[in-house]
Amino acid sequence: MAGLIRKSDIDEVKQRANIADIVGQYVTLKRGGADSLKGLCPFHDEKSPSFSVRPNVGMYKCFGCGESGDVYKFLQQIDMMTFSEAVEKVAATINFSLTYEDGSPERESGNRSRLLEANRAAELYFIEQLSSPEAEFGRDFLTGRGFDRAACEMFGVGYAPNSFDALRKYLTAKKFTEVELETAGLLSRGERGVYDRFRGRLVWPIRDVTGATIGFGARRLRDDDNGPKYLNTPETPVYHKAKVLYGLDLAKRNISKDRKVVVVEGYTDVMACHLAGITTAVATCGTAFGSDHVSLIRRVLGDIDAGDSRSRGEVIFTFDPDEAGQKAASKAFAEDSKFVANTFVVVAPDGLDP
Template sequence: MALSPQWLDELRARVTLSAIIGRTTKIHKVGREWKACCPFHNEKTPSFTINDEKGFYHCFGCGAHGDVIRWMTDQRGLSFMDAVKELAAQAGMEVPAPDPHAARQAEQRATLVDVMTAAQDWFRAQLTGPDGEAARRYLGSRGFKPATIEAFGFGYAAESRNALRHALARFDEDLLIEAGLRIAVEERDPYDRFRGRLMLPIQDARGRVIAFGGRILESSKTDAPKYLNSPDTPLFDKGRTLYNLHRAAPASRQTERIVVVEGYMDVIALADAGIAEAVAPMGTALTERQIELLWRIGNAPILCFDGDAAGQRAAMRAIARALPLLRPGHTLRIVRLPSGLDPDDLIRRDGRAALEELLAGPSSMLDTLWQHERDALPLATPEDKAGLKQRLLEHVEMIAHPDIRALYRRDLMDRFSAFAFPARPPRFSPRRDGDKRPALDTSPEAMARLRRINTGASRDKLAGAVLAGLARHPDQIDRHAEALSALAVSDPSLEEAVDLLIEAADILEHGGAASILGKLANGVEPKGMRFSFLADDFPTKLAREDLAEAVGLLIERPALERALAAATDSFASDPEGAYAEQQRLLKRKLAFEERLRQMASKRAALPAHGVAAPNNDAAQDRQKLD
């Protein structure tokens, strides 16, 4: 049975080594590691350590060392395949079926590593030779330190279709093709994939060379891609690989952060400046597997993509991939670079301190989502704003975790409401006696506005009653603010009164609103219909309940009237259905009107049920307003 290195690496990643060992050995946490008395030899002082981040155990006493599979074979006595099967069952993975071709590939895999190592040695040698002058000149223009060039293994691929083939003649042609170093095409001889390029080795989490990236040097080759990576091979899967992970993971334990940039040249620029904890995806958007790899290193990786539109799109694609994976304590953070700059440009222009300042204050995923969607399209019309709300909710629905989804929904909708329904400018003027509390604006314009409110609301007894009821019970205004906003939209004649109510509620805690609320109540309170929540002697709690019902009825009424009009309009096309719908709606309207009459007469009926006439709370509330 053949098991690929990628499959085995995923198996190791899905199980927690300390949890497996802790089932049979007593362990305790010490900093980032776990310690225990070694199960492989007798000792009284613990010298056995377990490192979940690196995925291995080690005993400083007897030298026992290995990963989770080695633990199962050495400590449990299982065969390799039995250990793999047991761990796969625990991790929820399916063991690949036997495959003769895969078995042959597994036999060649060690040889593929040999091929890649030999290729890297040859590329490095070419960089120092005569053919590598242009590559050395380019590295000099980037200003990289010699130690950085050495550490990252820069090399050069000669401008030749067969130079690598001749250099690695000891390996079969098929092996070079399988390693991604040569390209086979029909009816033509194979040729070297990398030609005339500055070369970089791509290594796995263990530091083995598994692929290459090449940057073009001649600007005249306008039809060639600037960067060229190895194809997917038995060693290399670009969706499961993060460039520089084997160096960044240890460095991140010192800085307690992991930084994600767009490309490997950005990684090297950061390392050259002293920021060693940077990784990069392989020329594509971050994948789900890469995000999980990042979360094994740190709970909140920082995405630091280019400041241009393409960089911001890459950040949003990463956020879209991460939303379904979010879980408590795990997220992404985003740094927005100045427009037109990548991390290398910023460091070269302003120094490392400028980038460190940005990395110290990254934005959250939620902030980035809101800013991106708010700025994505014009928001001049109600339809535009409704589109913004829909886009935000579509992002929210991608989140699988219910608590995180609910919190994202609440926060984004709060931001949307504040944006779509901004607070009106205050309608109150400062007091002339020096008191900082707001006071009623008694200018001629303000008094004329109150008269207009009186005229508009008095034509509608229910609207007048609701406005007067909220003025009498100002602590209920915030509770019904959304309904009030809808009321102002449906009936512009009431907009001024609604504005005054909401503004008055905002300043109640500072005093000064009682006067305007009293005048508003007197101005719009309907004559002839004594609603329960307008009576001084009605119990406060019951008055507020009736007021809430009245607000609901006021909002329901326009919808009922529109539905009746629509039923009437459909008579020509569907008389039978329209008549039935009209009768149903007329019954609803009659019930609506009956409820209003009951509410208006409730005060008179209450004494018969033993409720005391005056209510001290209501009387005190009224005194405050007067």
């Protein structure tokens, strides 16, 4: 893992970046004075703009709720990022190459960037393949569950061809090495060498809280496929399944605004919830709900003790009604004491899936 970002780089990136350009991606800003811009605060509801940005000093402040800080603080607050993630995002917007302390930071940071680029390229490839004749069965599967083209585009659903190395050939032609692709979890290794990990499956991109594609979840389609029903990216330098919630990139703002999160079991459950208007739904990625998930949700939910149970947020667990699903729900509910928010387990009636 790369070390800490060099402080001189942190300072230079902040100095070179225009905070108004960053904030303007989230807030409509208008001239508010000689050296300031104003808009509606993204951190609380208001009718008259009390949110001010001063590009000359690189700071923002809301005179309504009191939120204030620099460009890094803004991204940390609105996108629920760590400080390092915020610095990296701002650096990327101005094409600044960061240097890290310890070890060989440029090479290590470059590797992370390459893995993310490989995942993004694979995502686009899978999306393109969903329109192929071979993927007809997959399209029928999605249609049968009420997911149209717009829904698939919203979640980036794709198809991995039933081929030994179609993805490998495609990505190596784009100058990714087999080592990079294996490290990213896109290739596996066997007696015949490396081969595509995902084959003949529907594929969902798994994104981190910032929206970067860090891995994939894939569903088996064919009866002659002896592999598991669901297959995820293995642990990689950028993907740690115990620290990821599927759909959080889409749900985070509504979770923060509504102070409610619905935890479901799978990718299609998240899709169905969002299409039904439950835009705070997320799912674990093939693993039990654990302490890292609790920390992630608390950060996005703003799970603090306000001293009034009526003002607390809500965490709702709803898994499949089968034995495995109910066991998972019970295990998740066991984390109840770690939340300030009120927690609930919802059981679907008549044995229906959520």
